[in-house]
Amino acid sequence: MDNYEELLAKLLEKLAATNQGQTTISSSNPKIPVGISNRHIHLSQKDIDKLFGYGYQLTKLKDLSQPGQYACKETLMICGPKGVIEKVRILGPARKQTQVEILQSDSFKLGVKAPLRLSGDLVGSGSVTLIGPKGSAEISEGVVVAKRHIHMLPEEAVLFGVRDGEAVTVEILGERGGSLSNVVIRAVENSGLECHIDTEEANALGITPNMEIVIKKNNI
């Protein structure tokens, strides 16, 4: 009898250890739409003035999934010491600080630093020169590779069992599937449920715009 109890205790211990750090994917987990971003630019009004002329207003081309955000008709050229990238889309509306979101491969092509950052976290980030139809703007700070994240409402965070700022792992099925860890939850009011990744992340894992992903609760 004692032996059984000892064995049971050991088995339970093993079970606990096995479950720790293990991925628990429930088929009932709600799926999350994916938004795939190519390189793009958010501008301050001061830089809009420099690049397009004083008081210029950006022209909305189409609304994006996040409320109030839109793609603009206007594009710019990004220049770095090693190369240029033409026709990079501007997203509106104007922001407090200019933010240039590029791909990791763009940073090699341009020859600039682009740390992995969440939107708005720009201290010590990279530098480029933007060329517009009416002038250029040297951006001393604001060049980043966007850190993958999931937008959701606070009440959706409760549903998913996650917290604002938490890092989760998402699973991607398919022939080129796998998982992405350190996907940051951004649970604030006025959000549209969407997992934001860039085109390199999408291509590497075979993710297409109509796919949905699943949160694994534990980060790897």
Place this chain on the structure above:
Amino acid sequence: MDNYEELLAKLLEKLAATNQGQTTISSSNPKIPVGISNRHIHLSQKDIDKLFGYGYQLTKLKDLSQPGQYACKETLMICGPKGVIEKVRILGPARKQTQVEILQSDSFKLGVKAPLRLSGDLVGSGSVTLIGPKGSAEISEGVVVAKRHIHMLPEEAVLFGVRDGEAVTVEILGERGGSLSNVVIRAVENSGLECHIDTEEANALGITPNMEIVIKKNNI
């Protein structure tokens, strides 16, 4: 006593179910060097003749990690209906059939199909035109996105507990880490141990040339 045995049986069953499909990463797992490939071209002698002139021999620039393979001095332009990509490196020696390995993003830029394939598996793959210094070659079949794979010797496969042709998942640590499933084991003689991925896969997961990856035995 019967109750204990029943409980034990259930626990063992649960343990087995829990372990099934679970990642088992041992810290003692041998690490595997990573080789990151950008877009590149393998040419048949017939296409070398067309592009560089009859009987032309490619010029070795540097040896690659796989024995007998080398990067050449020569580059070509790849043309598709939607765009061109200049200065694409040729890898030698000449092969039986021309094979153009591009990135998923290149396939959009060129406007061509590029299925995910292992080297040599070219039936029904994509088509482009190559432009060289002495002529062009229309490649009716041979354009692919390289399927990630791990080269190793048969005796290394035994060490890793994998088989030639098996698909495994590899784990990548770091801020942009995660896992890649369906990485095919290629265990043949005269191989150098290396996991081959392309630059989009490397960038998406923060993989740099000096990194090593670990096989998770179970494919997700």
